[in-house]
Amino acid sequence: MTSLLQPVLDRIDAAARAAGRPGEVRLLAVSKTQPAAAIRALHELGQRAFGENYVQEALAKQRELAALGVAADAIEWHLIGPLQSNKAREAAQHFHWVQSLDRDKLVDALSRHRAAAAMPLNVLIQVNVDGEASKSGCAPDAVDALARRVAAAPGLRLRGLMAIPEPSPDPAHRRAAFDRMRALFDALRTEHEGVDTLSMGMSDDFEPAIAHGATMVRIGTALFGARRVSAGTGGPG
Numbered sequence: 001m002t003s004l005l006q007p008v009l010d011r012i013d014a015a016a017r018a019a020g021r022p023g024e025v026r027l028l029a030v031s032k033t034q035p036a037a038a039i040r041a042l043h044e045l046g047q048r049a050f051g052e053n054y055v056q057e058a059l060a061k062q063r064e065l066a067a068l069g070v071a072a073d074a075i076e077w078h079l080i081g082p083l084q085s086n087k088a089r090e091a092a093q094h095f096h097w098v099q100s101l102d103r104d105k106l107v108d109a110l111s112r113h114r115a116a117a118a119m120p121l122n123v124l125i126q127v128n129v130d131g132e133a134s135k136s137g138c139a140p141d142a143v144d145a146l147a148r149r150v151a152a153a154p155g156l157r158l159r160g161l162m163a164i165p166e167p168s169p170d171p172a173h174r175r176a177a178f179d180r181m182r183a184l185f186d187a188l189r190t191e192h193e194g195v196d197t198l199s200m201g202m203s204d205d206f207e208p209a210i211a212h213g214a215t216m217v218r219i220g221t222a223l224f225g226a227r228r229v230s231a232g233t234g235g236p237g
Contacts, residue, residue, distance in 0.1 A: 004223050005045050012217065015210040025210055028078055028199070030220030032057065036064035038224060043070060051099070051218055053081030055090050062094065080162070080218060082136040089113040092121055092155075099124040099162040099199055102138045107149045107156070114155030122159045123150050124199055127184065129177045130166035137163065143184055144191070151192050160197035160215075161185050165205075174205055178212035185213065 009027065016025040031039050032053040039050055039061060052058035058077060066072060078097040088109035091098055098110060101123050114121045125146055128137030138146055143161070150158045161184060165177035178200060185198040199216040201209025206217040 004225070005042060005047060008219060008222050011207065012210065015207040019211050019213075021210075021215075024215060026197075026216045028080075028216055028218045029223050030080065030202075030218050031061070031224070032081070032220065034220075034224050036061045036068060039075070040065060040068050040070055042223065043075060048074070049076040049078060051078040051080040051220075053079075055079065055083075055087040055094070059090065059094055085109055095121070097122040097124070097159070100126045100136060101146075101150065102126045102128075102136055104146065104149055107146070107153050111153035111155045116155070118155070120155055120157035122197075123156050124160050124162040124197060125150065125158075127161055127163045127181065129163045129180055132166055135164065135166075140180065140184060143188065147188055147192060158192055158195060160195050160199070161188065162199040164202075165200070171208065175208060175212060178209055178214070182213035 012025050012027055013022070016022050026049065027047065028049045028051045029042055029047050030051045058079070062072065065075070076097070077095045078099055079091050079095045080099045083091055083098060083100050083106060085105055088106060092110045092113035093115065098121060101107065102125065110121060125143055126137040127140055127143060128135050129140060147158055150156050161181060163177070163181045165174050168174055181198060181200055189195045197215050198213055199218060201214045201217040203219050203222040206219060209217060
C-alpha cells in the first residue's frame with residue numbers, strides 16, 4: 001500500500017499540469033473500512049487528509065491512532081458519507097470538514113454543536129448532479145439557498161461543492177456531469193468569498209475530473225488496494 005501513494009500523487013500532478021492548474025489539486029485519502037495502521041502508514045509518508053463515510057468508524061480510528069502515537073491534530077478528518085441528524089454533534093466536534101451537507105436541518109445542527117472556540121467547520125454542499133433517487137445530495141437548483149444558509153451560520157465556513165456523478169461506462173456522461181458541477185462551482189465563487197473547493201473524482205475517474213475543474217479528488221482503492229467488502233460500505237472513494 002505504501003508504494004501506491006507516490007504514483008497517485010504523480011498522476012494528480014500530471015493531470016493538474018495538463019489542466020493548467022499545477023499544484024492546485026488536493027488528495028483526500030478515502031480510508032473507510034481501512035484499519036488505523038493503514039492510515040498511520042500513509043500519514044508517515046506525508047498524507048494528512050483522510051475521508052471517512054461513517055462518524056462512529058472514524059471516531060474509533062481516531063482513538064486507535066492516538067494509541068499508535070499519532071497526535072489528534074496531525075490528521076485532517078473529512079466526513080464524506082451521508083450525515084444523519086443524530087450524528088451531527090459528533091461530526092461537528094470531531095471532524096475538520098463535512099463534505100456531505102445537503103439540507104437545511106444539518107446546517108442548524110452542525111452550527112449549534114461546533115464549539116465557539118474551535119476553528120470554523122469547513123463545509124461542502126453535496127450535489128446530486130445526476131438526480132439519482134438512491135443518492136444523497138441536494139438538487140442543483142437548491143445550491144444557492146443552501147449556500148446562503150451555510151455562509152450565515154456561526155461556526156461554519158462554506159468552502160464549495162462535492163458530487164459523486166452517476167457511474168457510467170460512457171466517458172462523455174461523466175464529463176457532462178463534471179462540467180455541470182464546474183458551472184455550479186464557478187457561480188458559487190462569484191457569490192461567496194472563500195469558496196475554493198470542488199470535490200469530485202475518485203479512483204477510476206479522477207484525471208478527467210481534474211481536467212473539468214476538480215480541486216480535490218477522493219481516492220481510496222488506488223491508494224489502499226481493493227476494499228474489503230462488507231455491508232454498508234458504499235460511498236465516495
